[in-house]
Amino acid sequence: MSEVEETIRRLSAKKNVQGVVIVNQLGLMIRSTLDASLAKQYATLMSDLVRMARDSVTQLDAENELKFLRIRTKKHEIMICPEREYLMIVVQTPEA
Amino acid sequence: MSEVEETIRRLSAKKNVQGVVIVNQLGLMIRSTLDASLAKQYATLMSDLVRMARDSVTQLDAENELKFLRIRTKKHEIMICPEREYLMIVVQTPEA
């Protein structure tokens, strides 16, 4: 198993993790553990949201930079780590 | 001092808090502890971002709902609590 696969497996195996989706900044799918259509929805919606968050942050301060985005919802939490030209998205159910 | 002013003062007095901005869902300013032009920028940008986050969440699952948004940047963290028709935005510097 490649190092990449090992990392993804380790993350997905964490408690309460529903899925991991990795996309490039355009929202094009690179790797996902969710089913294809849901993964694609996450890819598109979250890459758009990250783009807007990034723009907002630099509009407020041109020297600032988006580092992490946490979206808490009624049902779960979406965590997004944008780095270089990729995004790692993890969907986690909160502790019951 | 009104209860509202007391709450805002208590929040602003917390360690590392740079400012508190309260807007309605359209991004119209209700109360802020930041200077007017910066507050207005936060109001507009963050209410737009919350609208998009909210839409994304319900597009992924019509029965889900946005509860909280955390934007970590290089310089600070923006926390947004959307509730009813208002948004409370707190800007906090991370621990050094």
Added chain:
Amino acid sequence: EAVIPQEVPELTDEERKAILHSTDFVEFLDHSSKILERAMSERYDFMKDYTLGLDDTTEAV
């Protein structure tokens, strides 16, 4: 009839006062301030060593 402004409108002082005194707003404030205080009190330091991330170690443009 008032002219529709081109810019984003602002709340009038009167509208703002009405909101600040509404039950709805006071409940919102109570609820959201509690959540925010909790969020702030968390040891939210997972980025601590990473705030200066990969992007910053690459050559400056």
Added chain:
Amino acid sequence: EAVIPQEVPELTDEERKAILHSTDFVEFLDHSSKILERAMSERYDFMKDYTLGLDDTTEAV
């Protein structure tokens, strides 16, 4: 020349493979997975009692 697709394009298997094996991507994965693991290990329970917030206690439509 290829026809420009109307829909959002997808990466080809070849492009995907190239990314998965690039140094850039491997470094990204290493870095971001560490940050995410830290974020996940946090006691992120500040919403616990509030997940069913005000919105849910008001009358259903």
